[in-house]
Amino acid sequence: MCMLEPSKIFKALSNPINLKILTLLRSSSFHPRELARILNRDETDISRRLRQLERLGLIKGKWERVDGKNVRVYSLKVSEIRIFMHPTKLEVKVGENESYEAPIEWESSPRVEVFVGRKRELSIIRNAKGVVVIYGIAGIGKTSLAAKAFPNAYWYNVTGLEDFKYFAWQLGLFLSSIGFEDLLEYLRGGGNNENDIFKLITEGIEKTGAIIIIDDFHKFQDEKVNYLLSYLAPRIKKGKVIITTRIRPNLGNEGVTYVNLKGLNPEEAYSLAREKEKSMTPEEFAKLYKLTFGHPLMLNLILESSEILATGKDTVFNFLFEEVYQMLNEEEKDLLSILSLFDEPIEYEGIKFLYDRNPFVPLYSLMKKGLIEKKGEKYFVHDMVREFVREVSNQEEKEVYLRHVNFLLKSKTPINFLRAFKYAIKVGSSELIRNLVELRVKEFYRIIVDFPRMYQRLLMEVEDNPYAKIEIAIIEVQRGLFEKAIKLLKEAEPYVDEFFKCEIYSWLADAYMELENLEKAERYLKKTKEIVEKINDMYAWFSYYAEKTKYEYYKENSREALKSALKELEIIRKIGDPEKEGLVLLHVGDIYLHMGNYEKGISYYQEALKMAKAYGIKFLEHISYMELAKGYYQLKLYEKASEYSEKAANYFLMIRNYRRATDAMAYGSVSYIATKNLEKAEKFAKEMIRIAQSTDYPLAWAGYIFLAAVDFLKGDDWREDYNLGKAHLKEYPWLFEAVLDELKKVFDLSNFK
Numbered sequence: 001m002c003m004l005e006p007s008k009i010f011k012a013l014s015n016p017i018n019l020k021i022l023t024l025l026r027s028s029s030f031h032p033r034e035l036a037r038i039l040n041r042d043e044t045d046i047s048r049r050l051r052q053l054e055r056l057g058l059i060k061g062k063w064e065r066v067d068g069k070n071v072r073v074y075s076l077k078v079s080e081i082r083i084f085m086h087p088t089k090l091e092v093k094v095g096e097n098e099s100y101e102a103p104i105e106w107e108s109s110p111r112v113e114v115f116v117g118r119k120r121e122l123s124i125i126r127n128a129k130g131v132v133v134i135y136g137i138a139g140i141g142k143t144s145l146a147a148k149a150f151p152n153a154y155w156y157n158v159t160g161l162e163d164f165k166y167f168a169w170q171l172g173l174f175l176s177s178i179g180f181e182d183l184l185e186y187l188r189g190g191g192n193n194e195n196d197i198f199k200l201i202t203e204g205i206e207k208t209g210a211i212i213i214i215d216d217f218h219k220f221q222d223e224k225v226n227y228l229l230s231y232l233a234p235r236i237k238k239g240k241v242i243i244t245t246r247i248r249p250n251l252g253n254e255g256v257t258y259v260n261l262k263g264l265n266p267e268e269a270y271s272l273a274r275e276k277e278k279s280m281t282p283e284e285f286a287k288l289y290k291l292t293f294g295h296p297l298m299l300n301l302i303l304e305s306s307e308i309l310a311t312g313k314d315t316v317f318n319f320l321f322e323e324v325y326q327m328l329n330e331e332e333k334d335l336l337s338i339l340s341l342f343d344e345p346i347e348y349e350g351i352k353f354l355y356d357r358n359p360f361v362p363l364y365s366l367m368k369k370g371l372i373e374k375k376g377e378k379y380f381v382h383d384m385v386r387e388f389v390r391e392v393s394n395q396e397e398k399e400v401y402l403r404h405v406n407f408l409l410k411s412k413t414p415i416n417f418l419r420a421f422k423y424a425i426k427v428g429s430s431e432l433i434r435n436l437v438e439l440r441v442k443e444f445y446r447i448i449v450d451f452p453r454m455y456q457r458l459l460m461e462v463e464d465n466p467y468a469k470i471e472i473a474i475i476e477v478q479r480g481l482f483e484k485a486i487k488l489l490k491e492a493e494p495y496v497d498e499f500f501k502c503e504i505y506s507w508l509a510d511a512y513m514e515l516e517n518l519e520k521a522e523r524y525l526k527k528t529k530e531i532v533e534k535i536n537d538m539y540a541w542f543s544y545y546a547e548k549t550k551y552e553y554y555k556e557n558s559r560e561a562l563k564s565a566l567k568e569l570e571i572i573r574k575i576g577d578p579e580k581e582g583l584v585l586l587h588v589g590d591i592y593l594h595m596g597n598y599e600k601g602i603s604y605y606q607e608a609l610k611m612a613k614a615y616g617i618k619f620l621e622h623i624s625y626m627e628l629a630k631g632y633y634q635l636k637l638y639e640k641a642s643e644y645s646e647k648a649a650n651y652f653l654m655i656r657n658y659r660r661a662t663d664a665m666a667y668g669s670v671s672y673i674a675t676k677n678l679e680k681a682e683k684f685a686k687e688m689i690r691i692a693q694s695t696d697y698p699l700a701w702a703g704y705i706f707l708a709a710v711d712f713l714k715g716d717d718w719r720e721d722y723n724l725g726k727a728h729l730k731e732y733p734w735l736f737e738a739v740l741d742e743l744k745k746v747f748d749l750s751n752f753k
Contacts, residue, residue: 012056017041018049022076023177025059029075033578034616037446038173038188040415050074064614073614110147110155110375116275117268118145121259125149125242130255131233132242138384139297140261142244146213150242153211157375159344161422163454164224166415168197171212175204182654189619189655190449194224196656198231205232205239215375217245219343221457226251263294272299297382300370324369325392331362336371337393340386341400344419345378353407354400401426409439414451417444421458430465434500437467441503442539445580448474466492470503482511499540502531506543513547513554521551542571542580549587553594562591578615582608586620586627593631602631622651626660629667638746642671642680649684658691662700669706673713674746682710692728701728702739709743712752722752 012018020039024030032050036043053059060077118141125132126149134142146153154174156167165187172184183200191197204210220226226249232241233255243249248258264272269289273280280288292298301324328336338354339346351359363379366372372379381389401423408420417440424432440447447455452475459468459475473488489504489511496504505528512521525548532540545568552561565588572581585608592601609624611617629645632638645668652661665684672681688703704725711718729736743749 009056009058012052012058015049017045018053020173020177021046021049021053022058025074025076029073029613029616031073031578031615036413038184040413042411042413044412064610073616110143110373115144115148116271117264118148121145121261122149124257124259128257129240130236130257131229131251132240132257132259133248133251134242134244134259134261135246135248136261137295138246139295139382140263141296142261143215144296145261146215146242146244150211150213150240153213153242155213155215155376157345158214158216158219159419160219160221161344161415161418161454161458162220163222163451163457164194164197164228165192166451166454167220167222167225168201169450171201171204174212175201175208175210178208178210180204180208185618186655189622189651189657191655191657193656194227198228201228202232202235205236205241209238211239212241214241214243217243217249218247222453229256263292264296264299265294269294269299272296273303297370297384301385324371325389328366328369329362331357332366333393334395335359335362336366336381336389337395338400339372339379339381340389340393341395341397342380342404343383343386345375345380347378350404350407351379354403356403398427402429402432405432412443414444414447417447418451418454418458421455425458425461430467433462433465434467434496437471438499440471448478452478466495467500470496470500470507474507477507477511477514480514482514486511498531498535499537502528502535502537502540502543505531506540506547509547509551513550518551518554521547525551538571538575542568542575545571553591558591558595562588562595565591578611579617579620582611582615582617582620582624585611586623589627589631593634598631598634602628602635605631618651619655622648623660625651626664626667629664629671633667633671636674636745638671638674642668642675642677645671646680649687653687658695658700659697662688662691662697666699666702666706669703670742670746673706673709673743676713678710678713681706685710698729698732698735701725702735704728705736705739705743709747709752713747718752 017039021035024035024038032047033043035041035050036046039046050059050061054061054074058077059074061072061074063072121134122145125134125145134145136142147155156170168183169187172187175181176184180203183197183204186196186200205212217225229241229243229249230251233251235255248260263269266285266289269292270285273285273288288299288302292302325333335351335355339351346354348359351363363372367374367379371385372381374380405420405423405427408416408423417436421433421436424436448471456472456475459472462468463472469488469492473485473492476482476485476488486508489508493501493504505524509521509524509528512518512524525544528540528544528547532544545564549561549564549568552558552564565584569581569584569588572584585604589601589604589608592598592604605624605627609621609628612621612624625644626648629641629643629648632644633641645664648664649661649668652658652664665688669681669684669688672678672684685703685706688700689707691697692700692703702725704721708718708720708722708725711721725739726736729739740749743752
């Protein structure tokens with residue numbers, strides 16, 4: 001147990017990001033890059049925090065040698081923190097026993113300083129089960145009601161940018177922090193199946209009893225979130241989901257409680273005035289209530305005004321303009337006008353960047369007047385006030401948005417890239433769009449994989465822009481819509497510079513390969529090379545060699561494919577992308593296996609595994625296990641093949657990637673039969689059958705053949721399973737014969753037919 005300085009440990013543990021890091025390190029070791037990806041933070045910021053936590057003795061880092069480079073990975077060092085209260089001092093010790101708890105605020109709920117009435121509504125939503133919908137007009141108090149009812153709930157504020165997948169990631173992070181890690185692991189492993197995600201979210205909420213609040217639900221533009229809530233409503237009994245929204249969504253009735261929030265009644269409104277320490281005559285209060293109809297936001301704005309009693313205004317607009325906005329000084333008007341351009345909360349550092357002066361005094365003053373509110377660590381102008389200010393303000397929008405784009409890009413996170421793209425569209429500069437697309441190609445390639453719907457929705461706002469067309473086409477290639485992608489790429493080609501012509505030609509080559517038109521693929525590969533030789537850009541060279549490797553492999557020119565793949569590897573090492581490097585290492589290994597050089601192939605798989613473990617890339621790690629199982633299987637080293645296939649299969653089963661799990665179990669089943677470990681072979685075979693019955697994946701039906709083989713070797717009746725397997729594979733005779741050929745390698749089949 002080591003001694004710590006209390007003030008430093010308290011400061012570190014009071015930071016929500018540090019607590020998130022510690023929570024994730026509880027499950028396994030991580031490289032800073034993977035932590036940054038999961039938490040949507042800048043890698044530099046994460047590295048700084050890790051060094052701080054290491055100095056405090058909470059985590060430990062170790063250097064690993066990968067590909068000639070020193071890589072530092074981190075893991076949790078302690079699981080207990082003790083605080084001793086001595087007569088003259090505080091003493092903090094850390095040790096290995098599980099006992100210390102600290103709340104982890106993934107997103108802070110709004111602070112409710114003044115709350116009156118709503119007793120009936122509070123009772124309803126606290127006692128309701130399943131999904132609770134609080135709906136009503138802007139400023140009516142939906143957010144305050146939810147925050148008052150459940151001050152310690154997980155709070156998610158919808159911005160309108162996110163899609164279902166991004167929202168699922170945020171839920172995965174939160175559920176992982178309270179002990180349910182399956183959803184996060186599924187998403188990290190590339191899981192995309194909507195039903196799987198629905199089931200995992202349901203399971204996570206039920207197992208943890210989580211209470212989740214989704215604020216401003218009406219801003220969601222992805223209907224899948226509605227489907228999720230309709231799915232959750234009748235199924236969750238221990239946890240709860242509360243949404244606040246202006247528009248009542250149609251989620252059905254089973255397990256859903258709807259609360260239509262209206263203005264405060266006169267008694268409640270008068271209580272609010274008393275809370276604000278405002279004294280007024282009955283006539284003055286009657287005038288106030290007639291003006292606001294008990295609308296809480298309007299009441300607050302008026303009660304904060306120094307001119308309440310003198311106002312003779314008979315409309316809310318007149319009051320806002322003449323009694324609130326006109327009374328602001330120029331600094332306050334300027335800051336309010338800037339923030340009113342944004343429909344999402346802005347962090348303090350972002351406000352400083354936009355305001356270009358110290359915003360503290362006007363920001364604090366506007367908060368006191370009720371014109372700006374705070375959610376967590378961010379600030380925003382309420383929708384109703386924002387719409388009014390935009391009517392009367394002369395703020396230069398494009399200049400503000402451009403400054404915000406520059407601020408967002410400093411953080412180098414995918415979500416801030418997408419936010420930057422959103423505001424770049426508002427700026428209306430084709431050159432800015434072009435530069436952002438190039439940045440996406442070079443630094444944020446995973447956006448296409450992780451958040452394609454989110455990105456495409458933005459791109460469709462500028463769908464006639466040639467650079468946007470290229471990005472939309474790439475997303476369509478990922479979806480298998482090759483003809484549509486080809487059309488878009490050809491439309492964009494005349495209007496872009498050489499870097500993007502290279503992108504277009506390499507993606508055209510890829511699409512034509514998928515369509516098995518190798519002649520056209522070759523033509524576009526040649527055009528790609530011509531341009532790459534001119535511009536000599538590393539990223540363009542990598543794209544070229546990636547497509548050339550694929551082309552030569554399709555043509556079964558293994559030696560040419562190998563030469564190209566090794567060039568890929570050389571370039572990606574210069575670029576410095578561990579995930580892509582790991583994938584290229586696997587490709588090189590595959591080519592060596594295809595050439596019959598199994599030992600060489602295995603050596604590249606082992607390099608990929610080392611890379612994946614060093615950088616904490618779980619999916620790549622287990623793909624490497626599967627490839628190693630395949631390599632050792634070819635060498636007839638069945639003990640090792642079964643060891644690696646089991647590691648791969650268990651992971652892919654956990655993240656519900658049933659096809660990869662089946663592939664791993666097929667190698668594992670034969671390997672276990674070869675080593676006479678019939679119990680494990682039987683377990684794999686039965687798992688394959690279960691997968692076949694739910695997915696109809698052809699190879700999974702081979703589980704019946706493997707189960708028959710196990711029964712045969714045990715001396716039990718095997719014919720029924722054998723015949724079932726043969727019947728299910730009757731449309732795949734080549735697969736049936738291939739399975740028998742593999743079994744023939746490990747035992748005599750003369751009596752097994």
